[in-house]
Amino acid sequence: MTRLVLVGPVAPYRGGIAHFTEALGQALQSRGHQVAALSFRRQYPRWLFPGRQQTEPEPITPSMPATYTLDPLHPWTWWQAASLLRRQRPDLIVFQYWLPFFAPAYGAIAIELRRWGIPSVALVHNALPHERHPLDATLSRWFLRRCHARIVLSEAVAHQLVELGLSVDAQLVHPIDFRYGPVRPRTVARQRLGLPSEAPVLLFFGFVRRYKGLDVLLEAMPMIRAALPEVQLVVAGEFYERLNHYRARIRALGLSSCVHLHDRYIPESEVVWYFSAADLVVQPYLSATQSGIVPLAFHFERPVVVTAVGGLPEVVPHEEAGFVVPPGDASALAEAVVRFFRERWTERLTQGVRRLRVRYGWDPLCTTLEQMLSD
Numbered sequence: 001m002t003r004l005v006l007v008g009p010v011a012p013y014r015g016g017i018a019h020f021t022e023a024l025g026q027a028l029q030s031r032g033h034q035v036a037a038l039s040f041r042r043q044y045p046r047w048l049f050p051g052r053q054q055t056e057p058e059p060i061t062p063s064m065p066a067t068y069t070l071d072p073l074h075p076w077t078w079w080q081a082a083s084l085l086r087r088q089r090p091d092l093i094v095f096q097y098w099l100p101f102f103a104p105a106y107g108a109i110a111i112e113l114r115r116w117g118i119p120s121v122a123l124v125h126n127a128l129p130h131e132r133h134p135l136d137a138t139l140s141r142w143f144l145r146r147c148h149a150r151i152v153l154s155e156a157v158a159h160q161l162v163e164l165g166l167s168v169d170a171q172l173v174h175p176i177d178f179r180y181g182p183v184r185p186r187t188v189a190r191q192r193l194g195l196p197s198e199a200p201v202l203l204f205f206g207f208v209r210r211y212k213g214l215d216v217l218l219e220a221m222p223m224i225r226a227a228l229p230e231v232q233l234v235v236a237g238e239f240y241e242r243l244n245h246y247r248a249r250i251r252a253l254g255l256s257s258c259v260h261l262h263d264r265y266i267p268e269s270e271v272v273w274y275f276s277a278a279d280l281v282v283q284p285y286l287s288a289t290q291s292g293i294v295p296l297a298f299h300f301e302r303p304v305v306v307t308a309v310g311g312l313p314e315v316v317p318h319e320e321a322g323f324v325v326p327p328g329d330a331s332a333l334a335e336a337v338v339r340f341f342r343e344r345w346t347e348r349l350t351q352g353v354r355r356l357r358v359r360y361g362w363d364p365l366c367t368t369l370e371q372m373l374s375d
Contacts, residue, residue: 001032002033003035003088004028004033004091005036005037005085006024006037006064007095010066012056013043013055016292017096020125023175024123026179027175027363027366040069042073044072045073048101051240051265052238058267058268058269069084077105082108082109082112092372093118093119094120095123097122098124100140103139103140104143106143111146119149119372121148121150121169121369123153124157127166149170151172151368153171154174154310154311155311155314157290158171173360176357180296180299183272183275184273185276189276190277192277193260193274195234196230200230201279202224203278208238211287212285214284216327218255224334227338228338232260233255234277243263275296276300280302281303282304282305283304283305283312284333285307285310289310301353302350302353303322305336317352319349320356323339
């Protein structure tokens, strides 16, 4: 039996990376591997974290044995984590990497692992962040060079590694997290969310940050309403930007009756209701590498409108699983949404989503890690 340790957030930490780590651990366990997690004593200092809390609002336990040791700002915890891994002697360490903030801690551990002959892999969700800072490239390069291999989940992240002068050992796609269960009846979901049962419903899901382009979607809404007067937009996720800015924009555009702001982190048990209520998921991102929202939409068999940034067009083929529009173009975004409803694309695109879902299992990632174990 092979032993792997996943370094990164797990329950009760919230968010996409924590969910990904949990799902990867479960997938590896189902294939007979012994999996443990090395997680954070403190993931972010309060002054750096833009949200209200860093843990899930519901009681959740990790799906694998977990040790909460790391604090990115306290170097002695890095050595504690490295010493723990040395005693465990796993066959492979898998770092979940998405921010240069974690590079010093991760890099210090990776150096010790190399010294002790323990192989490590970086699973790179983002090599460079959306909001760039002067040291980002230096920090990411310093850590990623110290891993034996690097796996990416989109062409966009592969390009980031090339930009950093680093090789890509495997390029895969972001798998679907199946633990959210099956889609629920649309009428029941809409009743729970207080939405009209027959209206066209759009969903913008996830943390609200400037690069995700909610402003563009709001600019498009009057054009969409002109063609689809009953349309409703649900914005579900905690705002990491000034909420008052968006409220003022909604009022100025006359959208108060059709835009529903759910300014909070959506716990696992409620995610299903938002996607089940929606006809179409909209991601008007201004920049991106990849997105965990697309696999989530595909899990619930919902088509997606995305912008042509980062890896989004890779996973949402135009007119097959959704529509791809230029970033920052409210008119093009409105045209795509109106076309979806007027030309009755629901069934065609839903069938496309079902076909594509086959690509988004966990087997390719697990197989890649197993091949690295045998190298």
